[in-house]
Amino acid sequence: MTGAARMLALCYGNPGRLDDGLGPAFGAALERENLAGVTVDVDYQLTVEDAMTAAAHDVVLFVDAAITGAEPFFLHQVTPRASLGFSSHGAEPEQILALAAELTGSAPQGYALGIRGYEFDEFGELLSTGAVENLAAALQFMVPMILCHDLRHSLRVAAMVPGCRPGRQTAQAAEG
Amino acid sequence: MTTTTGDRRIVIEPVTRVEGHGKVSILLDEDNKVKQARLHIVEFRGFERFIQGRLLWEVPVLVQRLCGICPVSHHLAAAKALDRIVGADKLTPTAEKMRLLMHHGQFLQSHALHFFHLCSPDLLFGFDADVAMRNVIGVAAAHRDLAVQGVMMRKFGQEIIKATAGKKIHGTGAIPGGINKNLSIAERDGFLKDIGQMMTWARGVVDIARGYTIDNLATLADFGSLDSNYLSLAAADGSYEIYDGGLRATTCDGEIIFDHVDNQLYDQYLNEEVRPWSYMKFPFIKSLGPEHGWYRVGPLARVNNADRFTTPEAEQARQEFAAVTDGKPCHVTMGYHWARMIELLHSVECIQQLLNDTDLQGTDLVVNGERRAEGVGIIEAPRGTLFHHYKVDEKDQVTMANLIVSTTSNNEPMNRSVQKVAEDHLSGRMEITEGMLNHIEVAIRAYDPCLSCATHAMGQMPLTIELYDHEGTRIDERVRG
Incomplete structure (x- = not known):
């Protein structure tokens, strides 16, 4: 990926639901960095029209809280995949990419950043202590990678970061 | 548990x-x-605990944390409850119509999302079709125009919300006693440019839903269907209403159980049952008791309960819907899809009417009156009747909140449909x-x-x-x- 690539960071989650706000918190921090060529979009959840926004970029980084998986965060590549759920309340990154490809004829490269959270089960606008630490680690690692628009490289690096011991998804992504 | x-x-x-x-x-x-x-x-x-002690002015914004798909519904229901508390019994025409425009924008985006994202694969391919095709990507592949329409209708609705609420999410438009902005001429003209296209597309999705339902009625008639009671708002003259009006409940035969019920008195007519196996409550009509008093809400309930629509094309569509069951309530669960598309058409018609109303450019935005310590706001959210009930103290801090969301009302019916x-x-x-x-x-x-x-x-x-x-x-x- 070259420095000219247009990157979209789709950061989602509910900031009123404790650690589910990790995605929006990452998005807010990324916006403050004001990185050239990077568009940051924050929303509650992914929906179908995100496919059109995604299609207008070369690279999309989906940022969400993670209930399970490696700590403090994991990163994996996302490939288009069709699926049908039972509710309109949310779509998956794979679905967004597949829809982008179907509607526009091309899909951007996709990556998913899952930041581990621990408390999701009540209302509250504060992240847990562990989530705050994980968010900081994710930002510290990801911002330089985003800055050079090289998320493919970041996959390889993430797999070598001790604190980000690869979960299954990370290992898979590193292979991809 | x-x-x-x-x-x-x-x-x-x-x-x-x-x-x-x-x-x-x-x-x-x-x-x-x-x-x-x-x-x-x-x-x-934990919502009640979350909101206790918050200032009443914050509530319409805070409640949008409840849902990412229908934040506007919570926003408006809370604002209506707080109108009551600040003594704003009659809003200015600009405030009333701006809220209505926001509400119809919400219906449009939510119903378009449901149709395209969830319902169209079942309708277009049948729910026995290969799972590899029966999804939103399959729809985009086989019916590209329809897929684009779904996305664009949803986007149009979202833009209406942004223009009326200030933002797509966490809008601040509705405030106790009114609204904090009007619609600019430039915003209005932007929407008017696209409204004709929205009408065409809305007619098209009604045709798809109607055709599918009628063509497959023999199969659908028994699929998860229930002879149920129905609850919704209705206007004073019995017509379809989603923002104001009284509560109307009907039996499976279409007989009125109660009608024109003052929103402030909802808890005299409805109760909620707790069951040990579920964290979600089971509401019921008090006079019928928990065993027989369960009811359905949402598009099917609203279209069944309405005597008429106030817009011509939706009314025509409603009559076609009602004719299938000879004017009696439709109990076909899959009929929700058709009813939902009739509502979508109605919302587009209403948006068109509102955009041509100069009251939206008015500057008289807020009223106040004699303050009260308690207020109830009920609206029809896209998924059904939504209740917000608050009490505040003399410092304007919330001391009590009670919400009944649409899905809670549909809890018993969904369980029964799944069982069937x-x-x-x-x-x-x-x-x-x-x-x-x-x-x-x-x-x-x-x-x-x-x-x-x-x-x-x-x-x-x-x-x-x-x-x-x-x-x-x-x-x-x-x-x-």
Whole structure:
């Protein structure tokens, strides 16, 4: 990926639901960095029209809280995949990419950043202590990678970061 | 939570308490026939504690944390309750119409999302079609124009929300006593440029839903269908109403149970039952009791309950809908889809009317009156009747909040629909097949449950179906991930 690539960071989650706000918190921090060529979009959840926004970029980084998986965060590549759920309340990154490809004829490269959270089960606008630490680690690692628009490289690096011991998804992504 | 009844043991695991997750548990009897099927979708908790002590002015914004798909519904229901508290019994025309425009924008985006994202694969391909095709990507591949329409209608609705509420999410437009902005000429003209296209597309999706329902009526008539009561708002003259009006409840025969009920008195007519196996409550009509007083809300209930629509094309569509059942209520659960599209058409018609109303450019935005300590706001959210009830102290701090969201009202019907589908399609089998899973999902999708304050963190499985034998031993599980 070259420095000219247009990157979209789709950061989602509910900031009123404790650690589910990790995605929006990452998005807010990324916006403050004001990185050239990077568009940051924050929303509650992914929906179908995100496919059109995604299609207008070369690279999309989906940022969400993670209930399970490696700590403090994991990163994996996302490939288009069709699926049908039972509710309109949310779509998956794979679905967004597949829809982008179907509607526009091309899909951007996709990556998913899952930041581990621990408390999701009540209302509250504060992240847990562990989530705050994980968010900081994710930002510290990801911002330089985003800055050079090289998320493919970041996959390889993430797999070598001790604190980000690869979960299954990370290992898979590193292979991809 | 664990509850034991006879030889049955149903376990709600802690993970199921995370919203955004549904679980169906099916218990077989000794002959491997379905004895019981239950849908567990967890209602939000802790909201009352979260909001206690907050200033009443904050409430219409805070409540949007409850849902990412219908934040406007919570925003408006809260604002209506707080209108009552600040003594604003009659809003200015500009405030009233700006809120209506916001509300119809919400209906349009939510219904378009449901149609395109969830319903169209079932309608266009049939719910026995290959799962590889029966999804939103399959629709985009086979019906590209329709897919684009779905996305663009949703986007149009979102833009209406942005123009009226200030932002797509966490809008601040509705405030106690009115609204904080009007619609500029430039905003109006931008929408007018596209409204004709929206009308054309809205007519088209009504045609699809109607055609599908009529063509497949023999199959659909019994699919998860229920002879139920219906609850909705209705205007004073009995016409369709989603923002104001009184509560109307009807029986499965269309007889009125109550009508024109003052919103402030809702708790004299409705009650909520707690059951040990579910965190979600089960509302019922008090006069009928919990066994017979359960009811359905949402598009099917509203279209069944309405004497007429106030816009011509939606009224024509309603008459065609009603003709299928000779004017009696339609109990076909899959009829939700057709009813939903009639509502979408109505919302586009209303948006068109409102955009041509110069009151939207008015500058008289807020009124106040004699302050009260308590207020109830009821609106029709896209998924059904939504109740917000607050009490505040003399310092304007919230001391009590009670909400009944649409999906709570549809809790009992969804459970009954799932039970019916399970009985019809699963009995005698010891494993959950893809087809079975989908039949259950189709029934749930018709209601489009609102996963209140949904969290969608990675690692969460949207739907799990578990099969138990007569001794309560789990013999199969299937996860939709």
